[in-house]
Every structure is written in C-alpha cells, then in structure tokens.
Amino acid sequence: MxxxxxxxxxxxxxxxxxxxxxxxxxxxxxxxxxxxxxxxxxxxxxxxxxxxxxxxxxxxxxxxxxxxxRGLVDSVWDELRGKLRLVLAGAGVDSLDAEELTVVPxxxxxxxxxxxxxxxxxxxxxxxxxxxxxxxxxxxxxxxxxxxxxxxxxxxxxxxxxxxxxxxxxxxxxxxxxxxxxxxxxxxxxxxxxxxxxxxxxxxxxxxxxxxxxxxxxxxxxxxxxxxxxxxxxxxxxxxxxxxxxxxxxxxxxxxxxxxxxxxxxxxxxxxxxxxxxxxxxxxxxxxxxxxxxxxxxxxxGRSDPLACGDSRPPSLLRMRPDGDAYLLRVALPLTEQSDVDLARVADDLAVTVDGMRRLVPLPAVLRRYAVVDASVDSDGLLVRFEIPVEALS
Structure with a gap:
C-alpha cells in the first residue's frame, strides 16, 4: 500500500x-x-x-x-472525554480543571x-x-x-x-x-x-x-x-x-x-x-x-508512473562522528541562509526549532553527558559540536 x-x-x-x-x-x-x-x-x-x-x-x-x-470528534472523542472528566473528578480534581485537562488542542x-x-x-x-x-x-x-x-x-x-x-x-x-x-x-x-x-x-x-x-x-x-x-x-x-x-x-x-x-x-x-x-x-x-x-x-x-520517485529512503536525520575529544552531530535538514534555526538542550534531547517548527530529537547515548558548544549551518543541514563540560573534567 x-x-x-x-x-x-x-x-x-x-x-x-x-x-x-x-x-x-x-x-x-x-x-x-x-x-x-x-x-x-x-x-x-x-x-x-x-x-x-x-x-x-x-x-x-x-x-x-x-x-x-466534526462528526469524528462528536462520535469518537466526546464520550471518552466525558468519562475522563468523571475519573479526574473522582480523584479530587476540580471540575473546571478537569474540563481543561481533557481538551486536546x-x-x-x-x-x-x-x-x-x-x-x-x-x-x-x-x-x-x-x-x-x-x-x-x-x-x-x-x-x-x-x-x-x-x-x-x-x-x-x-x-x-x-x-x-x-x-x-x-x-x-x-x-x-x-x-x-x-x-x-x-x-x-x-x-x-x-x-x-x-x-x-x-x-x-x-x-x-x-x-x-x-x-x-x-x-x-x-x-x-x-x-x-x-x-x-x-x-x-x-x-x-x-x-x-x-x-x-x-x-x-x-x-x-x-x-x-x-x-x-x-x-x-x-x-x-x-x-x-x-x-x-x-x-x-x-x-x-x-x-x-x-x-x-x-x-x-506523461508515460511515467505517479508512484515512481527517486531514492526510496531519506537520509538519516542524525549522523555522528568523533572529532578528537569532541563529537560532531549532523542534523540533515534542507536549510537555506534565510532559515531561522534555534537549538536548546532539554534533558537528554536536543530541541531543534526551524522557522517556528520545533522537535525534540533524542540524543545518542554517548552524547548525553556532553554539552553543545557550537553549531553551524551549511548545504547539508546543521552541524552541532559537543564537548565534555569543563566542570566535568575537574
């Protein structure tokens, strides 16, 4: 299919x-x-x-x-949502809070x-x-x-x-x-x-x-x-x-x-x-x-098949390689010079935001004790440098 x-x-x-x-x-x-x-x-x-x-x-x-x-919301979610409100109310959650908690944007x-x-x-x-x-x-x-x-x-x-x-x-x-x-x-x-x-x-x-x-x-x-x-x-x-x-x-x-x-x-x-x-x-x-x-x-x-396309598998989002005592992490994204990119570390994830779209990317296990020290954008996407924090070396 x-x-x-x-x-x-x-x-x-x-x-x-x-x-x-x-x-x-x-x-x-x-x-x-x-x-x-x-x-x-x-x-x-x-x-x-x-x-x-x-x-x-x-x-x-x-x-x-x-x-x-609209019909799907009425038939599929509303009943479950009502039952969940009862569950929350039975657990002592205020009715107004229960109403807010069961609203899924x-x-x-x-x-x-x-x-x-x-x-x-x-x-x-x-x-x-x-x-x-x-x-x-x-x-x-x-x-x-x-x-x-x-x-x-x-x-x-x-x-x-x-x-x-x-x-x-x-x-x-x-x-x-x-x-x-x-x-x-x-x-x-x-x-x-x-x-x-x-x-x-x-x-x-x-x-x-x-x-x-x-x-x-x-x-x-x-x-x-x-x-x-x-x-x-x-x-x-x-x-x-x-x-x-x-x-x-x-x-x-x-x-x-x-x-x-x-x-x-x-x-x-x-x-x-x-x-x-x-x-x-x-x-x-x-x-x-x-x-x-x-x-x-x-x-x-023309004569071609609409299902035909190029490479059937996209490049891996993350590729990692050592660089001395550090690691370089490639995040393969088709970026341009005008792309607005932001990086943040959230626990064991790397939060990547591109033009307002954000995703938490789980880091490879080896990088979890490393810190982000630098990042750059090129034709292949993001290149992020990870190093051991100075305080961890002392």
Whole structure:
C-alpha cells in the first residue's frame, strides 16, 4: 500500500492535482481512494460529484471521500472525554480543571489523519491519495501524533491514571487512554515509513510561494516525513503565447516577462533541491470531471508512473562522528541562509526549532553527558559540536 499526501500553500491547486493523480492511478489498474482532510472541502467540485464521509465509487477502481472531522470528534472523542472528566473528578480534581485537562488542542485534525489511516488499513485500496489542507495546517497535522502522545503521557501517566481509575471503578478508561497513545505511535510510524508514505509538495512558480515551500521541506524533514516530489502548477503556457507574441503589444510583453520570471524561479529551485520537479501549465478552463482530470494527469506524468520517485529512503536525520575529544552531530535538514534555526538542550534531547517548527530529537547515548558548544549551518543541514563540560573534567 502507498499513501500520497498532497499539500501546498492555499490556492496553488493541490486538490485538482491530487484528484488528477488518483484518476491516473486508477487508470493504471490500482484500486485507489482519494480523500480530503482539508476543512474547506473542494474535492467534490473537482470530480463534479457529491461526496460524503464514507468512500463512494466515482469511477472504475476509484473511490473518493471527505473526512467529516466534526462528526469524528462528536462520535469518537466526546464520550471518552466525558468519562475522563468523571475519573479526574473522582480523584479530587476540580471540575473546571478537569474540563481543561481533557481538551486536546488540534484533536479534530488528528482524528482526520487517523481516519485516513483507518481507511487505508481496512479498505481494499492499493493507493490512498490525500488532499491535505494548506501547508501550515498540514505541518501542524503531521506534528500532532508526537505532540498529543506527549500530552497524554504528561496529563494521564499510565500509573497515575490507573490509580485514579481503580478508585472509582473505571479501569477500562485507563486502558482506553493507553490504547489511544499506542494508536498515535502506530500513526507516527506509518507517516514516517518512506516505503508507505510520501508527500507531494504543490507550488506555483512565485518567489514567496517557493520560499514557503523550502521552509516546508525543512519542517517535514525535521519530522522524518519524506517528500518524494514537487509540482509547479500554473506556468504561463508557451504554446498559447506564439500568436500573441507575433502580434506584440502589452499582452505579449506581460506574457514574455511573466514566463521568464517563472522559469528563473524554477531554475533556482531545481538547483537548491535534489527532488524531482514536475510542471503543469495554466489552463484556460478549470479541470472539472474525470475526462479533464485525466488530461491534466497526462500533462503531469506523461508515460511515467505517479508512484515512481527517486531514492526510496531519506537520509538519516542524525549522523555522528568523533572529532578528537569532541563529537560532531549532523542534523540533515534542507536549510537555506534565510532559515531561522534555534537549538536548546532539554534533558537528554536536543530541541531543534526551524522557522517556528520545533522537535525534540533524542540524543545518542554517548552524547548525553556532553554539552553543545557550537553549531553551524551549511548545504547539508546543521552541524552541532559537543564537548565534555569543563566542570566535568575537574
């Protein structure tokens, strides 16, 4: 099974390209599901069909669905949350505090992702194409399994929860919390498995959009989530320019200048990343319906397989080597000179923050008694120097 997540800045056309990819996969004989987790659902508009929370057939070997996040929260979490409030109240926690403790930030987005995983594992589909929300929401979504797993461990430590629950005769709800934490771990492993999950980053050839895309690449690498391709959408079409350019005038000047700017941006992007970059020209009519989406897929993929990509396994996030009495730790991230990077030591972890996205990276055991003394950024990411603290040598 393969899972392809399509994301990008709002308005770049990721929904249409996700739908076109699903049409191509189904046309090549793959049982395919395309599902939207974007709160502003537009997948139904791309197919010109009505979609619901449960998958429905839109073509041979192709099913589609919208994830109903509000319904998931109502049906899956609210009951467990109510029981946990009873548990906390039985343990002497004030009712207002219990209400706050059982609010999990970002739960609706997390449940959308767990629903995708459920559909992927329980259905007969070989490929699942996911139309994610805009980039910022997707990055938050993909960070949630770690963040909420940590939240559950801190707020509901297994031993303390079992102690509170047993006191009020609710042992099963401690098990439910533990199962939820285990489920989040499984979800995290699914997302980080490069043999299963890949991200397709959609952009338009504009400098601001490309800058955000570069930040996204670094943020996803920080999560060990593999980006296996980029798609530049809405290039000024060269074929349609010929007649206008021959006639000249302001329209010809605008088209020539705009396409030249787009080509320059894409040339810089190709130099800065080893990822495959596919391009799609702007169309006069919006692609709606199976026939139009199939035509778009022909332009996007040609004769190639949408599942084909480059190296199937991303480089290891951490690589360590000795340097005399010190150690150098390489944190492999696609950074630029404009990247805002911050490092901090938190117990046995290294807290790495890149452009506002933070992750606690467990340090190799040998480095836990060493201190960070220096760090630099180069084309291969972060290079952090660890040395034994002076006070430890005395």
């Amino acid at each position: 393969r899972i392809l997540l399509f994301t990008g800045k709002g308005g770049v056309g990721k929904t249409t390209l996700a739908a076109a990819t699903a049409v191509r996969l189904a046309g090549r004989g793959h049982e395919t599901l395309v599902v939207s987790t974007d709160p502003a659902h537009s997948l139904a508009d791309a197919f010109g069909a009505r979609l619901a929370g449960e998958p429905s057939l839109v073509d041979t070997r192709l099913s589609a669905a919208h994830v109903d996040t 970002g739960l609706d987005e997390l449940l959308a992702l767990t629903e995708v995983a459920r559909l992927a594992r329980t259905g007969a589909w070989e490929t699942v194409v996911v139309d994610c929300g805009p980039t910022a929401e997707t990055l938050r979504l993909l960070a949630l399994p770690d963040a909420i797993g940590t939240y559950l461990k801190r707020v509901f430590p297994p031993r303390s929860v079992r102690g509170m629950v047993s006191g009020v005769g609710r042992q099963g709800w401690a098990d439910a919390v533990e199962r939820l934490a285990e489920h989040l771990t499984d979800l995290r492993e699914l997302l980080a498995d490069p043999q299963v999950t890949g991200v397709r980053l959609v952009l338009t050839p504009e400098r601001l959009v490309v800058a955000e895309s570069r930040r996204t690449l670094a943020a996803l690498a920080l999560r060990d989530i593999r980006v296996d391709g980029m798609i530049a959408n809405r290039l000024v079409p060269k074929a349609g320019m010929r007649g206008v350019l021959q006639r000249g005038g302001p329209a010809a000047t605008w088209l020539r200048t705009r396409r030249a700017e787009q080509d320059a941006v894409l040339a810089e992007l190709r130099v800065s990343t080893p990822l495959e970059l596919r391009v799609v020209e702007h169309r006069a009519a919006e692609p709606v319906g199976l026939t139009a989406l199939a035509d778009l897929a022909d332009e996007l993929y």
